Amino acid sequence: MGLSALLLLPAFCLLSFAVAASGPLPDPANFLVFGPGLDGRRTLPVRYLFVQMRDTAGRQLDDASLPEVDSDALRLELSAAGSEDRRLRYTSEALRLGGGLYVLRYRLHETVHSDASLSVFYFGMPVAQSPYRLSGPLRDEQCNCPQMDLSGWLDYHGCRSFNYSQLEADFARFSGPAGIQMPIVAAEAAKRFDNDGAYAYCRYVIKDNELYRSCFGKHTGFTFMSDPLLLSLLRKFRAPDLDFILNLGDWPLSRLDRLPHLPILSWCGSRHTSDIVLPTYELTEATVSMMDRIYNDLMRTAHDSMRYRWPNRLSRAFFRGRDSNKRRLELVQLSMAKPDLVDARLTNMFFFQHEKSLGDIVKHVPLGDFFKYKYQVSIDGTVAAYRLPFLLAGGSPVLKQDSDYYEHFYRDLEPMKHYVPLREDLGDLEERLAWLRAHDSQAEKIGESGRQFVLNRLMPEQVLCYLGQVLERYGQLLRSPVAVSQSYEHIKQPSDSDCRCDWTGPGVRDEL
Template identity: 45%
Template sequence: MYASYKNLKIEVKFQGQHVAKSPYILKGPVYHENCDCPLEDSAAWLREMNCPETITQIQRDLAHFPTVDPEKIAAEIPKRFGQRQSLCHYTLKDNKVYIKTHGEHVGFRIFMDAILLSLTRKVKMPDVEFFVNLGDWPLEKKKSSSHIHPIFSWCGSTDSKDIVMPTYDLTDSVLETMGRVSLDMMSVQANTGPPWESKNSTAVWRGRDSRKERLELVKLSRKHPELIDAAFTNFFFFKHDESLYGPLVKHISFFDFFKHKYQINVDGTVAAYRLPYLLVGDSVVLKQDSIYYEHFYNELQPWKHYIPVKSNLSDLLEKLQWAKDHDEEAKKIAKTGQEFARNNLMGDDIFCYYFKLFQEYASLQVSEPQIREGMKRVEPQTEDDLFPCTCHRKKVTRADLLTHVRTKDEL
């Protein structure tokens, strides 16, 4: 939302009639996204958000770290990773965000800055100190658990011990829904194309050449165009093979994917971050087996939420033929996958995941997080004169009143 409201009424209608127990009345105040009005009682916030008591992936990731020593990691992680990797060292203290960057390519910090600021505007965050990996690949690959370091990453793998967060792509789509992003979990559900029976019965895929198996997929499409429509929209990694796997095709709208019954999900450099959007559509996903995973993959079940395909795609044609021969079962898998995404990958789920992750991690700290030398505060967004924020949880000062009066006079 761009503005705050004392109360909010939401109507959901179909052909002019209320549906799904509409209308909904939200007793306010209801604050807009950039309104700095955190709830001090985090337990109450968790209840209001219906956050789960525990999240299995968080428990699994943190099991490698019985305790966390902020002093130790502040000294050791930059020495071990700081020269070769791109990292952000964050401290949350008194609900303010502080950062120090390490490495050359740190532009992706904007995504982490954004979710941390968003959380601190909504709820009192625990004091916590941690490192975020801004690169694609997980970093902590030591086999011994005795000398590993806690690194927060957007992607995990079966051969690493990084602490997994929701991807920057999914997180950004949550924060920018109805904003600057064109693809988010809500817009996909409004653009799922024709009903199942009217969808095209070929599998569809578009993307860039960021993994060898993607080359194999395009090759399969050439041999079996009646089954697969796969093509590259960009060449970068295998430019020398462009004559073999080209020509490039124009981008198509992501929503046009759902004109097809079958969606193929193949890894890129790491996990393909499009999977949440594919699941929440109403096509069935054929997902490649992979060592890489996002924060929710371990909750997915093959043959229930998606159709599994071997990592080398050797059984892709067989699985596609199965889907064609078992249309109702494939349709049911598509529906179950969509329900999973609706129940686990929406905005409230992402906020819950981040808060629970930082809360659980903070409880492992053996000393107080510190604002380290070289850290700078991540500045919150300045007050919007057009949509002011009057927080009922904060004491209104005389200066606040004067500012509010001056703003009204200017308008």
């Protein structure tokens, strides 16, 4: 059948033609659609919903029985309720996550001052209960109209249903009756971190839901990460008045062997420090700037990895990175000696001298192409390897080096379920790889469990939930009054001429 003849077929015939030879027929009316993007009041930088494909009997379809689905085959349409002919300004895409699961996501480029209608189509046919009515207003990411206080926002988004063990451990140190006294914390921080070339941090104040800061250090450029993140949160909920220090550097600051412990917010923690750990700037930036300035987010990585099915991936370990840890150099040297076992190269050298045993410096490899290989190796850089969530998202088992450093979710990872542990010196790497090669189905299962951990625990809503709970717990322990010094800089919200906060249509519920 020629292409011109195919184009004349109705949608249901195209669907039958696409899948008849490969297995059960997908039934769009029987697909399962779920996720925060079905609730207009859940204001996220990018709204998203999941589509699980099923057949006429309600059975979940696997990838082998499905055609490649792109934004033309599985798509959404969003319109103002009652004005279906007015196309709203948004960007959307469909991404494949594995196991017949897809994510449809959309970034609004305007605030919708009404209820909205969301339709999902598969080869032109309505999916499940489509169209869905979304209670308005649907506010875009730049709209500064927080409708709930922080506690209400956490309840509404179901944030309290997640058990964050790192959060509990971090705040346990500061839960005594004295709580957090910021004059004491600030004075102690000024004494300990008085080398402005070595340390960089900001003292942030949130007062009446406005953001202020005063920074210390020569290298405070990372406020370009922290400012937009905090402003984004304050557009979503009314925060309590807060006063806290946020570490702009990679290394956690407050050592356990020095009292008093300081409740400094940091991007990662260690076994030797008492910092309160936030999701890393890599993860928060991928959340706030998804489908905007950032290409590599966790959903995109999971999608890109699907180009490489497990049986076709190469049975070698893979690593790319700079020379920020001597163990990385040792891995590269192993790769040079045993290229059939490991493909490891350096993409940049800054810390160590380049030697012949390290081979050539190579170009960066797109993250999605890491998953040509069955096994990924995660080795610390200067601190925790912030790439770990992205490696887990790709469905290859991750061999993770034991480390003093950790991100906010490491406590919830289970060895040999979500990842394969390695000794710090990598001395058991060859043994671990031999086991993975000999137990291919178990290796595939570990890789898939890692991917599911990401989809269940590290999606944008969960990242924002974690940040919101950090602010709530901190506020509950803060005992000193919150005031804004005249020396503080006021960090203002971006302008959004499209945003109105006075809409009181039928979608606004009394309890909000």
